[in-house]
Amino acid sequence: MxxxxxxxxxxxxxxxxxxxxxxxxxxxxxxxxxxxVWPQRPAVAEPPTERExxxxxxxxxxRLAPGAPHASTVAKVVAQWSPKQWHRLAVHQGxxxxxxxxxxxxxxxxxxxxxxxxxxxxxxxxxxxxxxEVAYYLSNxxxxxxxxxxxxxxxxxxxxxxxxxxxxxxxxxxxxxxxxWPSWHRYITLGMMALAWLAFVRAKLPAEGAFPYxxxxxxxxxxxxxxxxxxKNAERVQKAALDTLGKKSPPRSKxxxxxxxxxxxxxxxxxx
Numbered sequence: 667m668x669x670x671x672x673x674x675x676x677x678x679x680x681x682x683x684x685x686x687x688x689x690x691x692x693x694x695x696x697x698x699x700x701x702x703v704w705p706q707r708p709a710v711a712e713p714p715t716e717r718e719x720x721x722x723x724x725x726x727x728x729r730l731a732p733g734a735p736h737a738s739t740v741a742k743v744v745a746q747w748s749p750k751q752w753h754r755l756a757v758h759q760g761x762x763x764x765x766x767x768x769x770x771x772x773x774x775x776x777x778x779x780x781x782x783x784x785x786x787x788x789x790x791x792x793x794x795x796x797x798x799e800v801a802y803y804l805s806n807x808x809x810x811x812x813x814x815x816x817x818x819x820x821x822x823x824x825x826x827x828x829x830x831x832x833x834x835x836x837x838x839x840x841x842x843x844x845x846x847w848p849s850w851h852r853y854i855t856l857g858m859m860a861l862a863w864l865a866f867v868r869a870k871l872p873a874e875g876a877f878p879y880x881x882x883x884x885x886x887x888x889x890x891x892x893x894x895x896x897x898k899n900a901e902r903v904q905k906a907a908l909d910t911l912g913k914k915s916p917p918r919s920k921x922x923x924x925x926x927x928x929x930x931x932x933x934x935x936x937x938x
Contacts, residue, residue: 677804678697693806705738744770755814768794771790789802789817803816
């Protein structure tokens with residue numbers, strides 16, 4: 667994988683962000699509005715080689731230089747951006763079509779233990795209908811990364827949530843009744859494999875007119891009389907298959923639905 671994305675639960679953990687960067691991955695993680703950053707790198711004072719006071723201890727830690735500003739918040743930094751920095755992009759596909767947001771970004775300095783560290787991207791997403799609704803992201807992507815790329819990666823988080831929702835509804839990812847870790851991992855693995863197979867089949871489906879039934883993917887369901895032969899039209903084949911599937915199945919016989927009663931001696935005990 668090249669990118670890691672997530673909501674504020676993950677973005678507000680600086681140890682996790684540093685761990686992702688240490689593994690060579692890029693991240694676009696959402697953060698809360700009070701996340702500390704600097705719009706410009708502040709001056710710092712390195713520890714002196716000698717004691718500042720004859721009787722005082724020797725300072726061994728770096729600290730902000732006298733007069734240097736403390737870290738601001740991402741909400742205050744974004745509030746100072748000019749209107750020219752915002753660009754309207756549609757990078758997320760919703761149920762009713764593309765969803766548009768106003769996006770903006772700027773390079774800021776990240777904070778660790780109230781000290782400046784690396785220079786990263788501060789990405790902001792603003793609602794078109796409600797400009798006061800703003801989401802904030804931090805990213806360690808390179809300085810040459812386009813805005814559309816950062817916005818696209820930030821929007822893929824909702825695709826992940828959609829995948830989890832489909833996995834729970836379609837393959838029962840959350841319907842397990844196990845009590846041990848090995849059983850849980852086996853169930854989740856099988857569920858993910860089933861979801862991957864469904865995604866593979868859905869990617870090969872033809873146009874929307876053939877959904878939910880696609881004769882090209884299920885030739886065995888097409889009646890023999892309607893199977894394509896020399897000179898037959900594909901539309902007639904699909905219509906005949908749909909008509910066949912629309913018919914009701916014949917009712918089952920009562921004998922097949924009767925429950926077999928247990929009688930003493932009908933099932934002899936095993937020798938074991």
